[in-house]
């Protein structure tokens with residue numbers, strides 16, 4: 001089970017935090033559901049991850065995030081694993097995808113959130129603050 005705690009996991013960028021809460025909730029549902037619900041929930045997870053990674057990619061591009069290639073490479077790698085697991089789910093083979101969600105994905109998220117996503121959020125806040133100072137406008141992020 002992934003335990004979401006704002007004080008530990010929130011990165012201070014509203015769009016990213018909302019996405020990460022949703023990711024956590026979906027992974028927990030997948031860990032706890034029975035086999036009849038697993039396929040539909042896994043499809044939701046795949047759809048979520050596509051949007052999650054596209055949205056972070058957009059934030060990286062508009063803010064010219066220096067480690068964009070590395071971060072996007074990591075998204076592509078894990079999405080490739082998810083697509084492979086999804087194929088197994090569609091064939092009714094749930095053992096490996098279940099283990100992947102419970103161990104691989106949980107562990108991946110903890111590390112990814114604390115490293116690459118945290119670095120992106122810190123960068124967005126720096127860029128956002130610089131922009132606010134320059135324009136005197138309202139913050140666009142966080």
Ligand SMILES: [Fe+2]
Pocket residue numbers: 020052056117
């Ligand atoms: Fe993320």
Ligand SMILES: [Fe+2]
Pocket residue numbers: 056071075112116117
């Ligand atoms: Fe990310």
